Amino acid sequence: MKNFRILSALAFAAILFSACGNNGTRLLPNVSGKAGEVVIVINQSEWEGAVGDELRELLASDCPFLPQKEPLYTLVNITPANFTNIFQIHRNLLLVDIDAAEDTTKVTYRNDIWARPQCVITVTAPDSESALELLESDGRNIQTMLEQAERDRIITNSKKYEEVSLRPVVCKFIGGSPYFPAGYKIKKQTDDFIWIAYDTQILQDIFVYRFPATGDGDFSPENLVEKRNEFLKKNVPGMFENTYMTTSNITMPSVEYLKYKGRDFAEMRGFWEVYNDYMGGPFVSHAFYSQDGKDIIVLEGFVYAPKYDKRNYLREVESILYSFEWNNSGRKD
Secondary structure, three states, X not given: OHHHHHHHHHHHHHHHHHOEOOOOOEOOOEOEOOOOEEEXXXXXXXXXXXXXXXXXXXXXXXXXXXXXXXXXXXEEEEOHHHOXXXXXXXXXXXXXXXXXXXXXXXXXXXXXXXXXXXXXXXXXXXXXXXXXXXXXXXHHXXXXXXXXXXHHHHHHHHHHOEOOOHHHXXXXXXXXXXXXXXXXXXXXEOOOEEEEEOEOOOEEEEXXXXXXXXXXXXXXXXXXXXXXXXHXXXXXXXXXXXXXXXXXXXXXXXXXXXXXXXXXXXXXXXXXXXXXXXXXXXXXXXXXXXXXXXXXXXXEEEEEOOXXXXXXXXXXXXXXXXXXXXXXXXXXX
């Protein structure tokens, strides 16, 4: 991998010295590549061996709660000799440096090295066995770094191209709001439920609803599903009589309890379907206490895209949920 390190260092130096403004600020190009892609720079022998198998298991295993098989990320592998300017500006880079001359084993996380906004992860190890151990121990961190990078790009665009009419409405309703990009519109609003839709050939809609907290199992999977079904039956009819959206029980939803930017919430993933009809797809929701603790607030995004892959569409609505801010927290661009 010696040639890999020399090539990377020279390329970085060339960009560093040639892409600076008069005040010394680096002027970086916009990233290239498609959403959900990761370029892995690795020797061919390692890619075809155990290290490559581990990387594929880590990053290209099936994305959970999608009706058809889709990988977590679309992987593009190239050798260090082919790591040219075309690939250096890709949105997500994973550089695998396995060399006996290395005396350290580490994973390095960096941003905006050759382009902006860019995620660059470097795995450094003296041999394949050490690299495998590193990928196993740091695998979740690598996934998280990539997830956050993809999410942040979407949130940045949502704020930049915000549908400014929506945030005040949602803030008045629950005391805070996600940032909705242009094209989203209110489809339905009641005292305890708002349906915000982005409907083209593909549906990427957001529900916002609230119900009183009891303090007893508020965020249990059973309670969240029960409340979800109550709200959807009441507010989201299907195309025909006696049809309405509900939670599919073919695969029960999963619930994970998370903390993000100081806010605790229950993240639920599952499948929705239309009772007495054949429509369905994936959904993700965030449930958390209102600021006064009296209510449970639920933000939910769902996708209906029967002719298309759904991974990226679901990531987009999921990222909108993650953009939520309380109205008194100030805008953080």
